Amino acid sequence: MVTVVITISIFIGCVIEFWANDIPSLAAQVFVQAFVLSFMISPRSLGDAAREIHFLLEQENLVRAREKVGWIVGRDTQNLNEAEVVRATVETVAENTVDGIISPLFYFALGGLPLAIAYRAINTMDSMLGYKNEKYFYFGRVAARFDDIANYIPAGLTALLFICAAMILNLDYKNAFEMAKRDAKKHPSPNGGWAEATVAGALKIQLGGTNYYLVRS
Numbered sequence: 001m002v003t004v005v006i007t008i009s010i011f012i013g014c015v016i017e018f019w020a021n022d023i024p025s026l027a028a029q030v031f032v033q034a035f036v037l038s039f040m041i042s043p044r045s046l047g048d049a050a051r052e053i054h055f056l057l058e059q060e061n062l063v064r065a066r067e068k069v070g071w072i073v074g075r076d077t078q079n080l081n082e083a084e085v086v087r088a089t090v091e092t093v094a095e096n097t098v099d100g101i102i103s104p105l106f107y108f109a110l111g112g113l114p115l116a117i118a119y120r121a122i123n124t125m126d127s128m129l130g131y132k133n134e135k136y137f138y139f140g141r142v143a144a145r146f147d148d149i150a151n152y153i154p155a156g157l158t159a160l161l162f163i164c165a166a167m168i169l170n171l172d173y174k175n176a177f178e179m180a181k182r183d184a185k186k187h188p189s190p191n192g193g194w195a196e197a198t199v200a201g202a203l204k205i206q207l208g209g210t211n212y213y214l215v216r217s
Contacts, residue, residue, distance in 0.1 A: 002125060002142045009121040013114030036113055040104040040120045046072075046096055053089050057082060072096075074127075091207050094162075094199040095192045099123045099147075102161065103154040122146045148190050155191035159184065159198045166202035176201035183208075 020032040049072050056065040065085050070077040073092045080088065103123070108116035126147035129140035159180050166173035179201030180194060187193025187208075200207045 001129075002122075002146060005121050005125060006118050006146075009118045010114045013112070013117040017113045033113060037104070037108055037116055040108070040116045042096075042100040046093055046100055050089050050093050053085065057085065087207055090199065090203075090205070091196055094195040094207075095189075097162075098151055098155050098158045098191060098195050102158045103151055106154045106157065107150075119150055122150050151191040155194040159194040162195065162198040162202060166198075171202040172204055173202060175204060 016036055017033070020029045023029050023032065049068065053065050053068050056062075056068060062082055062085070065082075066077045066080050069080070069085050069088050069092075073088050075088065077085070077088065103119055104116050107119040122143070125143035126140075128143075129136065130144035130147070131140055163173050163176050163180070165171075166176045176198045180198045183197040183200070184193035187196060196207050
């Protein structure tokens, strides 16, 4: 399944790119590729979701905040307290900056639309198939491993970009760098720790802990 989906994704990307390159106008070529690429990245939806949760917590609407954070994380959110809702939100924004923004742009720069679309297919399969339950454990493992490999370099780049952003925003960029070195490899995910540790260091907060995940039967 993974092989077929990746192959079809690359084929679709090649068709779109070849068609765009045949357009006489360079501006139109750029527009078509940028338009298709916009579907591969999700900076606005990620930011909007986090801001909405922040607003709900300010209004002391914990029940609704739990519900909303459940839309952007895979863990069970029904019994989270306010601090755990905040932690879940910060962690998912940090980690999803990699696969929602940096990785698609990285692969677009590397190989144009074919690689960007193929990456998005890999990441989507990881989200849909990579669940650790008894029935689908080995079925989802292939997609999960492909996603780990695909995000390996972008995860490190994201950590560097977060450090630069911390410097620009007058946050603790030195601590962000130190926490990335100290804690990134402690994360259960081979790539998630780079973004989360860097953000935790920049904000001087503690992330990580015990999470309970919803398991598909």
